Amino acid sequence: MSDREEQRKHVHVACAIVERNGLVLSALRSASMNLPLRWEFPGGKIEPGEGREDCLKRELVEELGVEIEVGSPLTPATHSYPGFEVTLYPFLCRIVSGEVTLYEHSEARWLSPARMLELEWADADLPIILEYQQLRAGARG
Numbered sequence: 001m002s003d004r005e006e007q008r009k010h011v012h013v014a015c016a017i018v019e020r021n022g023l024v025l026s027a028l029r030s031a032s033m034n035l036p037l038r039w040e041f042p043g044g045k046i047e048p049g050e051g052r053e054d055c056l057k058r059e060l061v062e063e064l065g066v067e068i069e070v071g072s073p074l075t076p077a078t079h080s081y082p083g084f085e086v087t088l089y090p091f092l093c094r095i096v097s098g099e100v101t102l103y104e105h106s107e108a109r110w111l112s113p114a115r116m117l118e119l120e121w122a123d124a125d126l127p128i129i130l131e132y133q134q135l136r137a138g139a140r141g
């Protein structure tokens with residue numbers, strides 16, 4: 001690996017696939033955020049020494065004011081954006097208390113899994129969405 005690649009910023013992000021009544025929660029990044037106006041799964045950067053599940057629980061309280069239960073992981077996805085790389089660690093989750101309140105995002109929507117790709121997602125999310133759609137299509141048999 002060259003010095004340049006070693007110095008490239010790589011962020012590790014836990015993200016929540018929050019399910020309720022067969023729908024999944026998506027959140028729109030606000031115009032002031034990095035990757036503005038792209039849809040994403042709520043979550044954020046894992047802090048030093050923090051577990052992925054603990055990160056998710058913290059981020060969901062900070063971003064949306066909800067407490068969640070963290071369930072099974074899906075496959076982590078790594079993506080190169082201009083200027084940085086990200087690895088996303090997705091987990092199936094459900095809300096155990098609180099109402100979704102937008103503290104950082106500009107919009108939130110509950111989507112059916114089959115219609116998720118009608119929105120413009122952050123590029124790194126695409127493999128996660130495809131895996132999730134297969135999982136849920138399989139669950140319906």
Ligand SMILES: Nc1nc2c([nH]c(=O)n2[C@@H]2O[C@H](COP(=O)(O)OP(=O)(O)OP(=O)(O)O)[C@@H](O)[C@H]2O)c(=O)[nH]1
Pocket residue numbers: 011013014015033034035039040041042043044045086088122123124125
């Ligand atoms: N939470 C979340 N972040 C994602 C997703 N997909 C994706 O590429 N990301 C990227 O992962 C990073 C998450 O960082 P973050 O939300 O904690 O922080 P940020 O860059 O918005 O702001 P900050 O650096 O001021 O904390 C962002 O660069 C974001 O663009 C996703 O589905 N959920």
